[in-house]
Each structure stands twice: as C-alpha cells, then as structure tokens.
Amino acid sequence: xxxxxxxxxxxxxxxxxxxxxxxxxxxxxxxxxxxxxxxxxxxxxxxxxxxxxxxxxxxxxxxxxxxxxxxxxxxxxxxxxxxxxxxxxxxxxxxxxxxxxxxxxxxxxxxxxxxxxxxxxxxxxxxxxxxxxxxxxxxxxxxxxxxxxxxxxxxxxxxxxxxxxxxxxxxxxxxxxxxxxxxxxxxxxxxxxxxxxxxxxxxxxxxxxxxxxxxxxxxxxxxxxxxxxxxxxxxxxxxxxxxxxxxxxxxxxxxxxxxxxxxxxxxxxxxxxxxxxxxxxxxxxxxxxxxxxx
Numbered sequence: 547x548x549x550x551x552x553x554x555x556x557x558x559x560x561x562x563x564x565x566x567x568x569x570x571x572x573x574x575x576x577x578x579x580x581x582x583x584x585x586x587x588x589x590x591x592x593x594x595x596x597x598x599x600x601x602x603x604x605x606x607x608x609x610x611x612x613x614x615x616x617x618x619x620x621x622x623x624x625x626x627x628x629x630x631x632x633x634x635x636x637x638x639x640x641x642x643x644x645x646x647x648x649x650x651x652x653x654x655x656x657x658x659x660x661x662x663x664x665x666x667x668x669x670x671x672x673x674x675x676x677x678x679x680x681x682x683x684x685x686x687x688x689x690x691x692x693x694x695x696x697x698x699x700x701x702x703x704x705x706x707x708x709x710x711x712x713x714x715x716x717x718x719x720x721x722x723x724x725x726x727x728x729x730x731x732x733x734x735x736x737x738x739x740x741x742x743x744x745x746x747x748x749x750x751x752x753x754x755x756x757x758x759x760x761x762x763x764x765x766x767x768x769x770x771x772x773x774x775x776x777x778x779x780x781x782x783x784x785x786x787x788x789x790x791x792x793x794x795x796x797x798x799x800x801x802x803x804x805x806x807x808x809x810x811x812x813x814x815x816x817x818x819x820x821x822x823x824x825x826x827x828x829x830x831x832x833x834x835x836x837x838x839x840x
Contacts, residue, residue: 547574548609551616552600559599562616571612572604620771620812699824701796712738712794712804714746715829716822720791720806721750723831725759727816728808732760732779732786734767739792741765764788769809776811785810800824803835815840 551562563573577599603609616622699715717737725733735742735750741763751761762779767786770777779786788809796802801823808816818837822829 547602547604548606549600549602550609550612551621552598554598556599559601562621563601565619566601566603566612566615569611569615571608573612574602574604576600576602620809699827699829700799701794701802702799703796705796705798707795707797709793709795712792713829714743716794716802716804717742717791718746718749719822719829719831720804720820721746721789722753723820724806724808724816724818725750725754725761725789726757728759728787728789730785730787730810731758732762732767732782732784733808734762734764734777734779734786734788736764736788736790737792739790762786764790771812773811773813776814777809806837813840 550566551559553559553562559575563575566573577597603612613622699713701713702710714737721735721742735747737743737746744763747761747763754761766780767788768778768780769788775785777786777788778784788807790807790809791804792807793805794802795804801821803819803821806816806818806820816837816839819835820831821833821835823832824830825832
C-alpha cells in the first residue's frame with residue numbers, strides 16, 4: 547500500500563478517501579475516527595500527540611492516478627520532484643525508527659476547506675491552469691470588435707463518455723453562462739488548460755457588456771493557492787479569477803457534459819459539471835449536473 551494523503555482533520559481524510567473510491571481506486575484509512583467520543587462542532591481532529599489519519603492506496607497501479615487527482619485539485623504540491631515520492635506502509639514502530647531520508651519526505655498537503663468541497667464534488671477531476679510565460683504588457687484592454695468564431699458545431703464520435711477536445715462553441719456557451727458570477731475584476735480564460743483563443747475572449751467580452759469584468763488569456767495570470775495574495779494578473783498585480791472549461795464528454799453529436807472551474811485560491815473556488823446541448827443551432831448550458839463552491 548502507498549500513502550497519498552494525511553491530515554489531523556478526520557473529515558478531510560474521509561473526504562479524500564471517498565473521492566478516490568468514487569474514481570474506482572481501492573483505499574484504506576489508518577488512524578481514523580474513533581467512535582468512542584462525540585464529535586464537537588462540524589469537524590473532528592485526531593489526537594495531536596499520535597499519528598495523523600491517512601489515506602492509503604491499496605493497489606500500487608492506482609497510486610499515480612490517485613496522486614494526479616489530488617494534485618489537480620490543489621491538495622498536494624505540483625512539483626514533480628517532491629511528488630514522485632510515496633511513503634511505504636509499515637508498522638508504526640518500524641516507521642518511527644526508520645532512518646531513510648526518503649521515508650521522511652512525505653508530501654506536504656493543502657489543508658482544510660478544499661477537502662470539504664471535494665465531499666460535494668465527488669470524483670470531479672479538474673485541469674488547473676499551469677504557470678506560463680508572460681505574453682503581454684501591463685495594460686488590460688477590452689476588445690471592441692469581436693471576430694467570428696470557428697463554425698464547427700457538432701461533437702464527434704466516439705459518444706462513449708471519453709474525454710475529447712472542447713468545442714469553441716461549447717466553451718463560449720459555458721463562459722457566457724458562468725462568468726456573471728465572478729466576483730473579481732479580472733478573469734483569466736483557458737480551454738482544456740490552454741489559453742482561450744483571442745476571438746473567443748473577444749466574443750464573450752462583448753456578450754458580457756458593461757459589467758466591469760476584464761477578460762484575458764490564462765497566460766497573463768499567475769495561479770497562487772495561498773489566500774494572501776491569491777491568484778493575480780501578472781502585469782498589474784490585481785486579484786484575478788482563473789476560469790477554465792474542459793474535459794468535454796460527448797453523449798451525442800449535439801449533447802454532452804463539460805467541466806467548469808473558477809479558481810482564485812484554495813479557499814475560494816467553484817467546480818461544476820454542466821450538461822450542454824445544441825438547441826436551434828447553438829450550444830447552451832441546460833443543467834448543472836453537480837458542483838460546489840467555496
């Protein structure tokens with residue numbers, strides 16, 4: 547078995563175990579909840595003098611996928627050198643006496659309320675925006691003359707729920723549906739984890755009208771998990787929301803589901819899975835299948 551997560555907050559450990567189980571990964575919890583005492587408030591903590599509760603992946607073949615799910619949700623560091631290590635499962639006395647430096651390099655965790663979000667989000671796996679080189683100057687400009695978007699509208703086979711590239715028309719429909727809820731002045735747009743096309747940004751900006759929300763491509767922004775300062779626009783340093791549409795799954799040529807993410811920091815984010823359909827020649831969001839906000 548391999549340890550992939552630990553926390554003094556028992557609900558966090560149970561939530562991570564639930565997410566991995568729903569993704570088809572067999573897990574076990576060690577040093578979990580004791581039912582001999584009452585829970586105080588809404589959260590339970592283990593004895594700080596003893597070992598933390600932890601989630602272990604039973605099948606070694608599932609370990610990479612489990613860590614990828616946690617990494618993309620912001621629960622473990624994205625630095626590959628640190629992420630490559632996994633703790634071996636040993637008896638407590640053996641682990642305590644081990645002198646191997648690799649045994650002690652347990653991955654650091656992103657704590658607290660994001661895990662509560664995962665309880666509601668289930669097996670929702672998201673593609674977060676990676677840091678990219680700065681591509682533009684300091685000024686933020688609002689496009690005035692949007693260009694027509696590409697015309698391909700129908701999804702392609704297979705219609706088996708497998709992930710395929712997100713159609714630009716679907717991304718446009720989702721952004722138009724969701725960006726009105728953004729509570730910051732700048733939204734950094736990406737599709738399938740890459741910069742949103744300039745014509746798409748211009749079109750959505752025109753649809754938003756005079757809302758005060760400025761749209762830029764994701765490479766203009768820096769993703770920061772900490773609450774202070776949170777994600778920001780690179781050139782101006784102003785707070786920014788990283789918004790992404792991706793992981794499109796086609797159920798038919800004119801129907802499917804897609805995931806939407808709006809992320810400012812680890813305690814300020816929205817994750818949704820949306821049902822989309824092509825109605826009267828235009829893709830539209832018809833239902834929120836599942837989601838959570840924090």
